[in-house]
Amino acid sequence: MTPRKPLLCLFGLLFATSAAAAPPPGHPAPDDALRLMRPSGEPQQAPLHRSGRVVQHMDANQYTYIQVDENGRQTWLAAPRTPIVDGSRIRFPDGVVMRDFYSKLLKRSFGAVIFVRGVESGGV
Numbered sequence: 001m002t003p004r005k006p007l008l009c010l011f012g013l014l015f016a017t018s019a020a021a022a023p024p025p026g027h028p029a030p031d032d033a034l035r036l037m038r039p040s041g042e043p044q045q046a047p048l049h050r051s052g053r054v055v056q057h058m059d060a061n062q063y064t065y066i067q068v069d070e071n072g073r074q075t076w077l078a079a080p081r082t083p084i085v086d087g088s089r090i091r092f093p094d095g096v097v098m099r100d101f102y103s104k105l106l107k108r109s110f111g112a113v114i115f116v117r118g119v120e121s122g123g124v
Helices: 004-021 030-037
Strands: 050-060 063-070 073-080 089-092 096-103 108-115
Touching: 063 089
Parallel strands: 073 108
Antiparallel strands: 050 063, 050 089, 063 073, 096 108
8 A cells, every 4th residue: 555545544444534523514513503593702682572481401511502492492502501480481592593403422413503602580
């Protein structure tokens, strides 16, 4: 084998591995989602104009997944890990929607999850 063949094989393997690890089209990469939720520099707060009642929640690594009832419409959020009480009211900003999201840790699929920078207690 010539010296170039192992390098080409290694390059091919690295390319195939990185392509397989890429998120589906339209989904931000995990690092991009974290940057959207925790931007560097001066914090720019998105308006917390959405609100609802917490139906259920679950913690998974650095995220808290929250099912919210917004006037009869069920929505799933993912926020940086935060203490939450089922039945409480929360406010939250718009965020990045990931459709057909599968959580390996929770071993669960979500039709859509809105990744938000954070949630606050309160709301209408």
